[in-house]
Amino acid sequence: MTTMMSAATTCTQPLLEAKHLQLSYGQQVAFHDVSLPIASGEIMAIVGPSGCGKSSFLSCLNRMSDLVPHCHVQGEIHFNGTNILSPRTDTLLLRRRIGMIFQKPNPFPLSVWENLALPLREHGLVKSQTSRRAFRQAIHQAIEAVLRDVGLWEEVKNRLHSSALALSGGQQQRLCIARALILQPEVLLLDEPCSALDPLASAVVEELMLRLRPRYTQVVITHNLAQAKRIADRIAVFWVQQHKGQLIEVGSTQQIFNAPTHELTAAYVSGGKG
Amino acid sequence: MSISQRPGLTVTALDRLLGFAMAATVIAVGLGFCWILGAIVAQGLGQISLAFLLAEPSNAGREGGIAPMLVSTLLILGVCLAIALPLGLGTALLLAEFTITDQRLGRLVRRSLDFLAGVPSIVFGLFGNAFFSQVLGLGFSILSGGLTLACMVLPLLIRTTEEGLRAVPPSYRQGAAALGLSQTTTLFKIILPAAVPGLIAGLVLGMGRALAETAALIFTSGYVDRFPRSLMDSGRALSIHIFDLSMNIPGGDARAAASALVLLTLLLLLNLLAGALAQRWANSS
Numbered sequence: 001m002t003t004m005m006s007a008a009t010t011c012t013q014p015l016l017e018a019k020h021l022q023l024s025y026g027q028q029v030a031f032h033d034v035s036l037p038i039a040s041g042e043i044m045a046i047v048g049p050s051g052c053g054k055s056s057f058l059s060c061l062n063r064m065s066d067l068v069p070h071c072h073v074q075g076e077i078h079f080n081g082t083n084i085l086s087p088r089t090d091t092l093l094l095r096r097r098i099g100m101i102f103q104k105p106n107p108f109p110l111s112v113w114e115n116l117a118l119p120l121r122e123h124g125l126v127k128s129q130t131s132r133r134a135f136r137q138a139i140h141q142a143i144e145a146v147l148r149d150v151g152l153w154e155e156v157k158n159r160l161h162s163s164a165l166a167l168s169g170g171q172q173q174r175l176c177i178a179r180a181l182i183l184q185p186e187v188l189l190l191d192e193p194c195s196a197l198d199p200l201a202s203a204v205v206e207e208l209m210l211r212l213r214p215r216y217t218q219v220v221i222t223h224n225l226a227q228a229k230r231i232a233d234r235i236a237v238f239w240v241q242q243h244k245g246q247l248i249e250v251g252s253t254q255q256i257f258n259a260p261t262h263e264l265t266a267a268y269v270s271g272g273k274g
Numbered sequence: 275m276s277i278s279q280r281p282g283l284t285v286t287a288l289d290r291l292l293g294f295a296m297a298a299t300v301i302a303v304g305l306g307f308c309w310i311l312g313a314i315v316a317q318g319l320g321q322i323s324l325a326f327l328l329a330e331p332s333n334a335g336r337e338g339g340i341a342p343m344l345v346s347t348l349l350i351l352g353v354c355l356a357i358a359l360p361l362g363l364g365t366a367l368l369l370a371e372f373t374i375t376d377q378r379l380g381r382l383v384r385r386s387l388d389f390l391a392g393v394p395s396i397v398f399g400l401f402g403n404a405f406f407s408q409v410l411g412l413g414f415s416i417l418s419g420g421l422t423l424a425c426m427v428l429p430l431l432i433r434t435t436e437e438g439l440r441a442v443p444p445s446y447r448q449g450a451a452a453l454g455l456s457q458t459t460t461l462f463k464i465i466l467p468a469a470v471p472g473l474i475a476g477l478v479l480g481m482g483r484a485l486a487e488t489a490a491l492i493f494t495s496g497y498v499d500r501f502p503r504s505l506m507d508s509g510r511a512l513s514i515h516i517f518d519l520s521m522n523i524p525g526g527d528a529r530a531a532a533s534a535l536v537l538l539t540l541l542l543l544l545n546l547l548a549g550a551l552a553q554r555w556a557n558s559s
Contacts, residue, residue: 067451095454102452106445109468118463119453179453 014078015040015217016061016098016187021075023056023065030056031245034075036236038187041214045228045253046221047268048238053245054221057238058189061219062098063091079187096123098187099180104196105172107164107179112156115164115175116143116182123183146182150174150208170201174208181216188212190220194227206231225269229253237265314538318531326532331499335519336526340533342501346416346509347485347540349502350495353420354484358427362476365428366435367461384433391429396489398426403493414508419495426490427480434479438472439465467555474552478545485541488513512537 014037022032031053059065126138147153194202235256237249249262260266267273329339373380402422412418450460496508516533519526
């Protein structure tokens with residue numbers, strides 16, 4: 001698994017690939033003709049100024065765009081070789097396999113335990129046991145494992161049954177990541193996961209993302225170029241041209257920062273534009 | 275212009291005046307309530323005894339008790355809620371959760387409901403009499419009274435419940451969708467428990483309106499002051515009993531006040547019960 005990270009950029013068969021993707025809200029085109037392959041195990045950062053279609057693009061990848069009225073998506077998205085934009089796609093199963101983290105932490109108004117047990121039970125991921133007690137024990141094990149994974153176990157192990165809303169912002173965001181991870185997804189989509197957090201909590205989440213690589217493929221939107229530089233394997237730069245979002249450049253982090261090919265990218269990473 | 279030259283004093287005086295006006299309003303409202311309550315308690319408390327609650331009325335209500343009216347009232351309320359709650363919750367869910375893509379339908383339903391909510395109760399009474407009592411042949415009965423009340427409280431119930439559902443942050447729905455939770459799970463495990471305060475507000479307002487209703491019941495559930503034998507039998511609601519005692523029966527005022535006190539207590543108890551049940555449900559899920 002550890003070699004996957006370095007292999008990520010040269011991987012021939014991408015795990016997730018957008019092909020000529022276009023999204024519009026009514027008559028308004030949010031972005032158009034975006035083709036972007038995402039390799040298994042890599043962290044792909046999406047950067048660009050506000051309103052260039054980054055979030056819209058991310059929401060297509062797990063079909064959350066379906067929930068927006070008058071939202072129309074054209075093109076193809078291949079995940080493990082199948083086009084997930086096909087109407088036959090089971091979106092509930094798709095979203096289990098491609099998890100999503102939002103800008104503002106959004107734990108349910110339930111206990112920490114129930115926040116994690118609810119999705120677990122819903123997807124039947126814990127095999128039914130001979131007794132209720134054993135079943136509960138299995139759920140407990142899954143919860144403990146995933147909370148340890150996000151480094152939250154020591155902080156919440158004595159308050160598993162109190163409300164998740166009582167946690168701090170950073171803890172809530174890690175709980176949300178744990179909630180996505182407990183469904184054993186292959187991909188995590190993170191929409192500015194640190195923007196609502198203070199610098200310390202932000203650093204903890206960043207460190208967590210690095211730790212989760214390369215077990216999970218991560219696509220992260222960020223406005224923080226320094227953060228993109230610290231965590232990303234590759235960077236995709238979106239820009240608004242003729243009132244439409246476009247993908248103007250994709251490359252390794254090193255290439256984007258040291259040898260950008262597009263003049264807008266060069267201006268953006270040097271702080272001249274955006 | 276320096277800051278000290280700003281008319282700071284005037285602003286403070288205005289602030290004080292506003293604060294005073296608000297305090298005065300609060301006191302006026304509180305006093306009004308206490309006055310009504312005080313008058314009812316002063317007149318009625320002396321009349322209340324176990325016998326008053328358990329006996330049948332005699333001498334046109336000047337003597338005896340209010341047991342049949344209590345039974346009729348609770349039966350009418352039961353029929354009303356049994357119909358109005360599921361219909362109300364269903365419609366509120368439709369409005370709050372499922373008309374996002376079809377705004378025209380939502381607007382149409384909402385307009386109709388707001389219009390209905392403003393219709394005087396006597397009109398509901400006449401409608402209930404024409405439709406339930408005569409067309410459907412239910413006659414003067416608990417059933418037709420309860421159904422009429424259900425029509426009357428539905429608009430209120432639906433709009434309050436809808437507001438409660440809308441008050442649930444969209445981020446919960448988004449989070450649930452992103453985890454691939456089904457709509458059913460999202461609704462029953464997340465949205466409804468989070469909407470409990472709004473649901474209780476709707477239920478309490480609806481029950482209050484139903485319990486207090488007189489005009490709509492005169493033409494539908496009737497006037498008879500004995501125990502109803504079935505839902506198809508006529509029965510006199512407590513509110514009608516109060517109306518009758520104070521308007522038609524000379525010397526019935528003290529008994530009317532006592533009945534009003536019982537009605538108020540009943541309302542309070544039912545509200546507490548609704549709150550406790552809903553809270554328990556919210557905690558268990």
